[in-house]
Amino acid sequence: MKTIDLFEETSLALLANKARSSLTILGIVIGIGSVTAMIAIGQGAKNNIGSSIQSLGSNLVLVSPGMQRTPGAQVSQRRGSAQTLTKEDADAISQKLSLVKAVAPDLSSRYQVTAKGTNSNTSVVGTTADYPTIRNITMADGNFITDQNVRSLSKIAVLGPTARDDLFGVDSNPIGQSIRIKNIDFKIVGVATAKGGNGFSNQDDMIFVPISTAQQFLAGNDRVSTISVQAIDQASMTQMQQDITDLLLSRHNITNSALADFSTMNQTDIIATASSVTNTFTALLGSVAAISLLVGGIGIMNMMLTTVKERTREIGLRKAIGAKKRDISRQFLIEAIMLTFLGGIFGVILGWLIALIIRQFASIAATVSLSSVILAFGVSAAIGIIFGYYPARSASRLNPIEALRYE
Amino acid sequence: MIECRQITKIYQSGAGDTAALKDVSFDIKDGEFVAIIGPSGSGKSTLMHILGALDTPTSGQYFLDGRDVSKLSDDELADIRKNKIGFVFQSFNLLPRATVLRNVMLPLVYADVPKEQREAQAKVALKNAGLDGSHFHHLSNQLSGGQMQRVAIARALVNNPSLILADEPTGNLDTKTGEIVLETFRRLNQEHNHTIILITHEHDVAEHADRIIHIRDGHIIADAKNGKRHEIIDKI
Ligand SMILES: Nc1ncnc2c1ncn2[C@@H]1O[C@H](COP(=O)(O)OP(=O)(O)O)[C@@H](O)[C@H]1O
Ligand SMILES: [Mg+2]
Numbered sequence: 296m297k298t299i300d301l302f303e304e305t306s307l308a309l310l311a312n313k314a315r316s317s318l319t320i321l322g323i324v325i326g327i328g329s330v331t332a333m334i335a336i337g338q339g340a341k342n343n344i345g346s347s348i349q350s351l352g353s354n355l356v357l358v359s360p361g362m363q364r365t366p367g368a369q370v371s372q373r374r375g376s377a378q379t380l381t382k383e384d385a386d387a388i389s390q391k392l393s394l395v396k397a398v399a400p401d402l403s404s405r406y407q408v409t410a411k412g413t414n415s416n417t418s419v420v421g422t423t424a425d426y427p428t429i430r431n432i433t434m435a436d437g438n439f440i441t442d443q444n445v446r447s448l449s450k451i452a453v454l455g456p457t458a459r460d461d462l463f464g465v466d467s468n469p470i471g472q473s474i475r476i477k478n479i480d481f482k483i484v485g486v487a488t489a490k491g492g493n494g495f496s497n498q499d500d501m502i503f504v505p506i507s508t509a510q511q512f513l514a515g516n517d518r519v520s521t522i523s524v525q526a527i528d529q530a531s532m533t534q535m536q537q538d539i540t541d542l543l544l545s546r547h548n549i550t551n552s553a554l555a556d557f558s559t560m561n562q563t564d565i566i567a568t569a570s571s572v573t574n575t576f577t578a579l580l581g582s583v584a585a586i587s588l589l590v591g592g593i594g595i596m597n598m599m600l601t602t603v604k605e606r607t608r609e610i611g612l613r614k615a616i617g618a619k620k621r622d623i624s625r626q627f628l629i630e631a632i633m634l635t636f637l638g639g640i641f642g643v644i645l646g647w648l649i650a651l652i653i654r655q656f657a658s659i660a661a662t663v664s665l666s667s668v669i670l671a672f673g674v675s676a677a678i679g680i681i682f683g684y685y686p687a688r689s690a691s692r693l694n695p696i697e698a699l700r701y702e
Numbered sequence: 703m704i705e706c707r708q709i710t711k712i713y714q715s716g717a718g719d720t721a722a723l724k725d726v727s728f729d730i731k732d733g734e735f736v737a738i739i740g741p742s743g744s745g746k747s748t749l750m751h752i753l754g755a756l757d758t759p760t761s762g763q764y765f766l767d768g769r770d771v772s773k774l775s776d777d778e779l780a781d782i783r784k785n786k787i788g789f790v791f792q793s794f795n796l797l798p799r800a801t802v803l804r805n806v807m808l809p810l811v812y813a814d815v816p817k818e819q820r821e822a823q824a825k826v827a828l829k830n831a832g833l834d835g836s837h838f839h840h841l842s843n844q845l846s847g848g849q850m851q852r853v854a855i856a857r858a859l860v861n862n863p864s865l866i867l868a869d870e871p872t873g874n875l876d877t878k879t880g881e882i883v884l885e886t887f888r889r890l891n892q893e894h895n896h897t898i899i900l901i902t903h904e905h906d907v908a909e910h911a912d913r914i915i916h917i918r919d920g921h922i923i924a925d926a927k928n929g930k931r932h933e934i935i936d937k938i
Contacts, residue, residue, distance in 0.1 A: 299817075
């Protein structure tokens with residue numbers, strides 16, 4: 296029997312029972328559709344987190360005061376309230392370490408900020424002129440804080456776009472106006488460009504002031520809450536992180552690194568931690584979806600067994616006119632594979648639609664990748680083979696005489 | 703050319719062994735029109751299954767066109783059925799949701815006849831079986847019983863088999879349409895020289911054949927040709 300004839304026989308058989316075929320396919324459509332969608336959502340969430348971490352800046356090591364953290368510890372753990380880092384630590388890192396490209400200390404805290412009758416609870420970041428380079432911040436209007444501003448404790452501020460929207464209205468130009476933080480007036484000199492970052496830290500809802508001003512007038516001490524250090528390249532990250540640790544340990548007179556009063560974290564660690572969370576999440580969603588796929592597969596097997604039973608006489612006839620065992624088993628196997636493959640096609644379409652909807656409404660960059668499409672087809676064909684094998688084999692083993700007599 | 707040598711068929715079942723055929727020997731030449739007659743349970747269907755290569759005998763030999771088919775494997779039997787045998791069943795066994803043409807072309811699909819030739823070959827077979835072109839594209843379940851059986855005959859003919867086997871082909875038909883079907887067999891035998899074996903328990907059906915083999919309890923008790931076959935019919 297030729298392959299093309301096999302396919303013709305199969306399609307005619309499936310078309311003869313359109314309603315049943317489509318209902319059976321539906322099980323696979325839902326299964327493949329949900330697996331595809333879940334993978335897309337998981338990937339999307341991972342990419343989102345990845346890009347929002349990347350938007351912090353590149354080749355970045357963050358030094359925070361407080362307990363040493365190990366990779367795998369919670370990313371969202373609150374920055375140490377211990378105040379063990381100083382601007383001098385930041386200067387030392389900048390001057391003494393050769394792998395360092397730029398350093399920006401910051402002192403961040405939330406304050407109630409007011410401007411002309413509006414007010415907002417916003418993160419106020421005291422920092423230096425290098426901060427925009429390190430943290431990938433660009434200016435929409437005006438200028439960022441300069442070294443001169445830091446030296447002279449200028450009472451100036453740069454607004455993040457969200458902070459600007461909240462205080463002065465969407466897309467307004469507040470340069471030259473002032474805001475009030477802790478009863479001190481700050482003159483606005485610039486507005487940063489929106490990063491559109493979503494996820495765990497919104498970098499648009501911030502107000503930047505010179506670090507010296509923040510220490511002197513807002514915090515009332517000379518500590519810093521983070522030192523952002525940028526390496527000269529990605530390859531130097533690990534070494535630079537080690538160098539920072541060694542330098543700060545010696546500056547703080549600590550010999551046992553387990554007792555360090557600061558912690559360093561590089562982007563790779565953060566991404567790895569976040570990825571492991573999203574991977575677990577994806578695996579969990581995926582396995583729930585896989586169960587529905589399994590149920591779909593059982594549906595296929597059930598339909599195929601019914602079909603074989605109903606068509607017993609037909610099988611007997613086919614054998615009487617010369618069909619061999621393998622002609623019969625192939626016919627029914629291909630029927631099952633065709634069902635699951637069709638289910639796979641519609642399932643991928645369904646998954647893609649779900650991903651599209653999620654992208655529209657949940658702002659997760661869910662995308663159906665080529666590899667997950669290939670996977671979906673592979674899996675659906677495999678399900679056809681696995682769940683079609685037994686019915687096909689029992690069809691091929693029917694005795695033609697008994698099959699012809701079957702009522 | 704059919705040669706049966708001491709064919710015995712024993713069915714084994716829980717209740718014990720049943721000998722459905724006991725030491726049956728006979729020959730049928732090409733172009734013969736033979737009826738095998740006997741009461742229910744005499745072993746007619748068993749014999750037809752062996753002659754049709756659907757089953758093999760417990761002992762004895764069956765030569766079809768010189769080849770011993772009594773000890774072949776399932777796949778080899780399938781090849782014999784595909785190339786040398788055409789079946790006509792009491793209950794037609796057409797594919798219900800397929801057209802007349804498709805039903806008749808089905809054996810050609812398994813015989814690997816090129817697609818282009820199938821339709822022409824099927825149309826010839828349908829004409830020979832006495833069905834006119836207006837029915838070719840009807841679904842087989844829209845036909846009358848007599849038409850269905852002629853489609854089944856066309857399906858049996860389509861691959862030019864050495865042997866056409868019909869098991870009670872008129873069993874589901876009224877006398878008049880049965881008569882038409884039997885006339886079809888006669889014409890196929892006379893005009894196209896097809897070898898036909900007709901299995902029946904009715905003597906008016908058997909009368910249409912040139913030769914009658916009478917079987918009872920798994921034995922051949924009479925075998926007569928032409929004029930002499932009335933001796934058998936009279937005895938029944
Ligand atoms: N598959 C089978 N298993 C056991 N006994 C069978 C089987 N088929 C037929 N027989 C027995 O063999 C004998 C002949 O049956 P069969 O060839 O069907 O006769 P007929 O077609 O002349 O009515 C009967 O006694 C029947 O019960
Ligand atoms: Mg019988």
